Amino acid sequence: MKAARLAQAFDEYTLGKTGNALSTAIDECMHYVHVRGFSALLPQVLESLKTAHETDEKQTKITLVLKANEKTILKELELSAKDVEIKRDDNIIGGYILETGTTFEDNTYRKQLLKLYKSIAH
Numbered sequence: 001m002k003a004a005r006l007a008q009a010f011d012e013y014t015l016g017k018t019g020n021a022l023s024t025a026i027d028e029c030m031h032y033v034h035v036r037g038f039s040a041l042l043p044q045v046l047e048s049l050k051t052a053h054e055t056d057e058k059q060t061k062i063t064l065v066l067k068a069n070e071k072t073i074l075k076e077l078e079l080s081a082k083d084v085e086i087k088r089d090d091n092i093i094g095g096y097i098l099e100t101g102t103t104f105e106d107n108t109y110r111k112q113l114l115k116l117y118k119s120i121a122h
Contacts, residue, residue, distance in 0.1 A: 002038065003044030007044075033045075064084045064086050065097040067090060093110065095112065
């Protein structure tokens with residue numbers, strides 16, 4: 001439990017820092033760990049940081065599933081190709097499916113036609 005708390009403190013303390021400021025922040029964190037006698041926890045702290053960052057990456061990853069013409073859809077969604085993983089699906093006639101770690105948006109022609117059919121039929 002201490003390792004997870006130390007990892008969270010490290011992460012918060014170094015957040016947004018780059019270059020010399022990041023190097024100084026890491027040195028200060030390491031000094032704190034050694035002075036407090038927590039050196040033996042460092043491998044666990046590192047593992048906690050690694051796990052937390054892998055989880056963050058999974059939650060922020062954006063996947064766009066479509067048949068073709070991603071430039072038009074990326075422009076419509078105001079996304080850049082470097083920010084998105086693009087997957088091809090020949091079963092999609094048109095439109096797209098957008099997935100993130102917490103969201104699933106089906107905006108395919110098929111889905112839109114089903115929605116229209118249901119609204120007319122009922």
